[in-house]
Amino acid sequence: MSGASLPGHRLSLEAPLRLDSGVELPGVTIAYQTYGQLNPAKSNAILICHALTGDQFAAEPHPLTGKPGWWDRMAGQGRVLDSDRYFLICANVLGGCMGSTGPSDLRAPGQPWGLGFPVITIADMVRAQVKLIEHLGIDRLFCVIGGSMGGMQVLEWAAHYPDRLFAAVPIATAARHSAQNIAFHEVGRQAIIADPDWCEGAYGTNGRRPQRGLAVARMAAHITYLSEAALHRKFGRNLQRGSLNFDFDADFQVESYLRHQGISFTERFDANSYLYITRAMDYFDLAADHGGVLAHAFVGTKVHFCVLSFSSDWLFPTAESRALVKALNAVAANVSFVEVQSDKGHDAFLLDEPEFHATIAGFLSGAADRLDRQP
Amino acid sequence: MSKALRADLLRVADMVASGARVLDIGCGDGSLLDYLHRQKQVDGRGIELSMAGVQGAVAQGLSVIQGDADTDLNDYPSGAFDYVILSQTLQATRAPRAVLQNMLRIGRYAIVSFPNFGHWRIRLSLALRGRMPETRTLTYAWYDTPNIHLCTIDDFTDLCRSLNIRVERALTLATDGRVGYFGAAWCANLMGEQAIFLLRHEHRA
Numbered sequence: 001m002s003g004a005s006l007p008g009h010r011l012s013l014e015a016p017l018r019l020d021s022g023v024e025l026p027g028v029t030i031a032y033q034t035y036g037q038l039n040p041a042k043s044n045a046i047l048i049c050h051a052l053t054g055d056q057f058a059a060e061p062h063p064l065t066g067k068p069g070w071w072d073r074m075a076g077q078g079r080v081l082d083s084d085r086y087f088l089i090c091a092n093v094l095g096g097c098m099g100s101t102g103p104s105d106l107r108a109p110g111q112p113w114g115l116g117f118p119v120i121t122i123a124d125m126v127r128a129q130v131k132l133i134e135h136l137g138i139d140r141l142f143c144v145i146g147g148s149m150g151g152m153q154v155l156e157w158a159a160h161y162p163d164r165l166f167a168a169v170p171i172a173t174a175a176r177h178s179a180q181n182i183a184f185h186e187v188g189r190q191a192i193i194a195d196p197d198w199c200e201g202a203y204g205t206n207g208r209r210p211q212r213g214l215a216v217a218r219m220a221a222h223i224t225y226l227s228e229a230a231l232h233r234k235f236g237r238n239l240q241r242g243s244l245n246f247d248f249d250a251d252f253q254v255e256s257y258l259r260h261q262g263i264s265f266t267e268r269f270d271a272n273s274y275l276y277i278t279r280a281m282d283y284f285d286l287a288a289d290h291g292g293v294l295a296h297a298f299v300g301t302k303v304h305f306c307v308l309s310f311s312s313d314w315l316f317p318t319a320e321s322r323a324l325v326k327a328l329n330a331v332a333a334n335v336s337f338v339e340v341q342s343d344k345g346h347d348a349f350l351l352d353e354p355e356f357h358a359t360i361a362g363f364l365s366g367a368a369d370r371l372d373r374q375p
Numbered sequence: 376m377s378k379a380l381r382a383d384l385l386r387v388a389d390m391v392a393s394g395a396r397v398l399d400i401g402c403g404d405g406s407l408l409d410y411l412h413r414q415k416q417v418d419g420r421g422i423e424l425s426m427a428g429v430q431g432a433v434a435q436g437l438s439v440i441q442g443d444a445d446t447d448l449n450d451y452p453s454g455a456f457d458y459v460i461l462s463q464t465l466q467a468t469r470a471p472r473a474v475l476q477n478m479l480r481i482g483r484y485a486i487v488s489f490p491n492f493g494h495w496r497i498r499l500s501l502a503l504r505g506r507m508p509e510t511r512t513l514t515y516a517w518y519d520t521p522n523i524h525l526c527t528i529d530d531f532t533d534l535c536r537s538l539n540i541r542v543e544r545a546l547t548l549a550t551d552g553r554v555g556y557f558g559a560a561w562c563a564n565l566m567g568e569q570a571i572f573l574l575r576h577e578h579r580a
Contacts, residue, residue: 306433307440325440329447332455334420336433337440341426359433366436 003092003099006063008033008056010099011135017094017127020283023118030132031099032091035059035076036083038138043371045138046081047129047165048090049146049153052221052277053269055098058090059083064268073352080361086142093153094128095120095277097270104204104270112204113272120276122149122284126156133164140164142371143364147171147349148316149277152284155324158305159286159297167304167367169360172313172349174320175294175327176285181315184224185278188217192271201272214271215262222261227312227345287327294327301328304370305335306363308356310348336363380410382552383488383569387462390486390544390573391415395457398422398482400444400474401464405432412437420456422447445469448477456482463569465489466522476538479576484543488571491547493527493564512568528564535574544573 009032016024033056038045048058048071055062059069059076075081075088092100095117103117133141144157144165151173158168177185192198195213203209223231235254250256290296305328309321318339328335340356342348348356380388384407391397393415399408402421405428411417421439423429432439440447444461445468459482461474466489468474478485490512491497500508507517515522526534528547535542547555547567555567563570 304438325442326447326450329440329450330452332452334438335440336429336438337442338429338433339426339441355430359430362430362434362436366433369436 020121035088038087049150051148097273103272115201143167145169191216218265219262229343295330307337315346405437485574539577
């Protein structure tokens, strides 16, 4: 599978992209989608940052799966991020597999990068996005918004490019990846690496793909996106075929569901991309980049923040958002913070949560009013 | 959305200078902040305990975080605001003295309003009925009241004195919202149902 053949916009960077690792990555391509129109003042652009396994198809049916865009409930015509009002931009992250440069791309004819691809960071992903925004002729984004890993990118934008955005909405995220989250990622990576079809990452040319490893990685990760209550409500201990079978087929509906999630994921995602992107999340630690004090990342910031968390999210719990808010308060930043009551776990930011949507809608319209009043 | 502001909040708003930076602790749905923003062009922030309150305020375009006075004020830097407002909430905090000190650390001025436990109706109610007073301003039964640190106007001014806090302005309100300015202090402590104080630290310019 290659993202190169997918529909949509492409930007090819002329100069190599300098990465945190010190590597100068040549020939970077950024695949992106836009919705709506940029206004003449160029003041209505919203950059949507996608999560670990998301992509640029935020508000339209996915070209590979045919399913609605991953943020279809939030972005598009008449939605909270209304494409009739805002110019929405969503780019596939660096290291991804949906058209932006990543390990499944060719470094030379017939030769995929594989593990030769440099390790990338959240800051590198944002560097690529900055190039895209410059290419689109936008000096300052109205808002940068995203959940989970997307929220990390939002924080990176606010910390390192504060003059290039007016508002920031980090959702269900953290200023650093926790030990527990790194641990879960390591389980996923080891599942891929243990698959004989992974071939030390060089599976691209021999027709083999580590589907089983990638599926197991997805299954483990998927559990962390849900809450115990959500899983129980959906499946309980319900049986797949009415009775126990005394074997290791999927007896329980929850097993069958997870297997399905794992297998369908492999149809649209690349195993090496999964390794690289999870690594980027693990490396993310905004405080470490600022002398160990998170507040130092935001000194003097003029950015308007709206921080959101979900009460049942145990992957990026509210405590992480509170730590962020605490740091923002310490520099007297303009910040709003809401913990949305939901039993849907981390995935709540992708789901139908009316209070969550209402909060963001209100924040954006208030921010737009303030922007209009600025000289 | 523009609702009529509660009478005591109007008096609080009167004390705030135009264009100031304001932190409203226990801001509810943000009606005071919204009023200050519209009428006085203040740069306002709020702290509110209830999610419904925070959501209502943020949805109006206000900058409000979910939190409480006892724990979250420590996060703010000194001198970050011109005014720090605490209306009808001091008596519900765990450590009113620390909250007050924090308010005047964070802000140049503090504005505090609270129900006066020295009001004659409360005194009379306790004296004659021999039970914890339940009045129009204190509507809870003793066993489920959030008001764990009630005080009288005189108690409050004593505390201010001990903390080197200067009372810049003080006024009392009757239930109907009518203002009764301090004449004799004993009179205010007896006749005022609610009190509003504009405070400033003695040692700060």
